[in-house]
Amino acid sequence: MAYEVAAPKYVRLAQTLQGRIEDGTYPPGTLVPSENQLVQAFGMSRPTVVRALDLLKRDGWLESRQGYGTIVRGRPEVVEQKDQRGREALERDESASPGRLVQVDRVPVPRRVASFLGVPKRTKVLVRRLLIEEDGEPVELASSYFPVGMADGTDLAESTPLHGSLREHLESRKKVRLDHVTERVSARLPSKEEAGLLALGTGEPVLSVLVVACDVSGQALQVTDVLLPADRQELEDTYRLG
Missing domain, CATH: 1.10.10.10 (Winged helix-like DNA-binding domain superfamily/Winged helix DNA-binding domain)
Structure with missing residues (x-):
């Protein structure tokens, strides 16, 4: 626990x-x-x-x-650099992205997502899964999870790419405001389905960037799990020494 x-x-x-x-x-x-x-x-x-x-x-x-x-x-400029991954996941225009929407469905909430959305284990949530490709090669898999009720009155459950970003769509249709984002970076082994979509071999790890988007009260409205092939990533940070 x-x-x-x-x-x-x-x-x-x-x-x-x-x-x-x-x-x-x-x-x-x-x-x-x-x-x-x-x-x-x-x-x-x-x-x-x-x-x-x-x-x-x-x-x-x-x-x-x-x-x-x-x-x-x-x-600070360095903060802008740090925030790019989470901001990109929230503000990416699905219809203009170099990739394809591979899944829109109600699925049992992943354990790592349930606690952030505040839903019980095995609860069904809505997932939109976008596979990003470059030169025909998969480079990123972004799975965005929403409480099912959050999709009411929106096009989030539609199986066609949205025109505009998930953030814009959510804020305009639900009259909410995403106030801040928390990112959690970890390495893990992908599921069989994830490995297949990212064209990874057996035992090849991924870098997971869990992007938790909250309103001003701290309530998570959307959680996006961004998966990146670990062998193609390099993390860099710049900070001051006090």
């Missing part, structure tokens, strides 16, 4: 402040509230506030200027 561990308070505060930077509440070039103001506004201790600000400074969201205060720098 897997248990979710809540992030430390300073991390949660940093995420809240980061969200306010992204939505324009704290525009680039402006001063962020003082430590005293943040302590009072969020009811957290000064050390917690200081750690949250330090985390945002380290990652490039904020900058301290002597004699002036802490200012907002905006969204």
Whole structure:
């Protein structure tokens, strides 16, 4: 049984402040509230506030200027690079993708997806499975899972490619807003069906990027499992040393 561990308070505060930077509440070039103001506004201790600000400074969201205060720098370029895989999965236009829709069906929810969607094991969910190809070779398999009720009033259950992205379709038809994404990267062996679609041999692993798209309350509305042949992937990251 897997248990979710809540992030430390300073991390949660940093995420809240980061969200306010992204939505324009704290525009680039402006001063962020003082430590005293943040302590009072969020009811957290000064050390917690200081750690949250330090985390945002380290990652490039904020900058301290002597004699002036802490200012907002905006969204760091390196963060844009990190977010590409999840954003691409949510905003890809199915009808214009270099590939094909290989499955639209109600299936028992995969165990790794059930906990994120908040549904019991063996519950039927809707899956849309898109195989991406380059030069006729399969390079990615993206399986997007939705609670069955989420498909009501939409074209998600249709077996033809959507014109536009899953995100656009979901937000416009269901009047919801996808607020943030969590990505979980792991390596695993593919199922027989997955290996066949990706043209993988026996025992060849895949890199799984589990993209959990949530509304502002944290409720997951869509989970996409992006599978990439592991031997064709290379991960790179850039970060500051404090």
